[in-house]
Amino acid sequence: MRVREIMTQLVHTIRAEATLEHASRQLRDGNIGCAPVVEEALVKETHLKRDVLEKIGFTPVVEEDVVVGVLTDRDIVVGGIASGKDPKTTPVSEIMNHDFTCCHEDDDVSQAAAAMEEKKVRRLFVLDRDEHVMGVLSLHDISAVDPLVTGEVLQAMGKGAKAKTSKSEFRK
Numbered sequence: 001m002r003v004r005e006i007m008t009q010l011v012h013t014i015r016a017e018a019t020l021e022h023a024s025r026q027l028r029d030g031n032i033g034c035a036p037v038v039e040e041a042l043v044k045e046t047h048l049k050r051d052v053l054e055k056i057g058f059t060p061v062v063e064e065d066v067v068v069g070v071l072t073d074r075d076i077v078v079g080g081i082a083s084g085k086d087p088k089t090t091p092v093s094e095i096m097n098h099d100f101t102c103c104h105e106d107d108d109v110s111q112a113a114a115a116m117e118e119k120k121v122r123r124l125f126v127l128d129r130d131e132h133v134m135g136v137l138s139l140h141d142i143s144a145v146d147p148l149v150t151g152e153v154l155q156a157m158g159k160g161a162k163a164k165t166s167k168s169e170f171r172k
Contacts, residue, residue, distance in 0.1 A: 003112050004105035006145055007126045007135035013038045014071055016096070020080045020087040027073050034072040036125055036133055037096045038065040067125065067133050069096035102127050105134050109145065112137055117156040 012030045014023045016039045027035060071092055079095035080087060102125045103112040112124055116139065126135040139153060 001109045001145060002105065003103055003107045003109055003126055003137055004134070006109065006141045007105065007137045008141060010036070010126075010133055010135045013065065013067075013133070014092055015039070016068055016091065016093040018092050020076050020085065020090045020092065020095070023071055023092050024073070024076050024087065027071075027076075033074075034070060034123060034136070036067045036100075037069040037071050037092055039068050039093075040065060067100075069093070069098045070100040070125075071096045100125060103137060104129065109137075109142060113142055113146075113153055116142075117153045120157045122157075 012026060012032060012035045014026055014035045014037050016037050018026075023035075027033065069092075075095050075097060076087070079085075080090060083095075085095070101115055101119045101121050103115055105126050105128055115124060116122065122139045124137045125133050126137050128134050142153075
């Protein structure tokens with residue numbers, strides 16, 4: 001089974017320059033806990049036909065949104081509000097997480113699950129072959145088709161491991 005078959009299609013992105021207040025409203029209104037953070041970047045347009053490029057005489061440069069991070073509702077609360085940052089003026093770029101993991105829409109779901117297990121993450125951004133974000137694959141998406149794989153990923157994250165101390169040790 002391919003990732004594109006079970007992923008949640010992406011409908012929300014957050015601008016890096018948006019305030020925490022604005023971003024939190026976007027997450028609330030979209031009923032989501034996480035969204036990719038994007039910035040405009042100048043990129044060379046390469047999918048034009050060669051005859052068009054020859055006719056205009058140059059390769060055009062266009063603005064395109066590029067994923068630069070991820071923002072979760074927890075980031076807003078812990079990294080923003082609990083840290084004393086003003087949600088009305090603090091930009092998302094100040095607290096977003098730059099470390100995120102991706103897979104491709106035509107990857108096998110087991111490959112994506114292995115990436116989650118290795119990186120110890122619950123969500124992956126799903127890219128097309130042109131590196132555009134197409135959606136999000138979550139453990140919840142995978143559990144709907146293969147609960148066993150989900151259990152393996154959670155165990156690797158430490159959620160399935162037994163506690164190292166017993167209750168009786170706390171009484172000492």
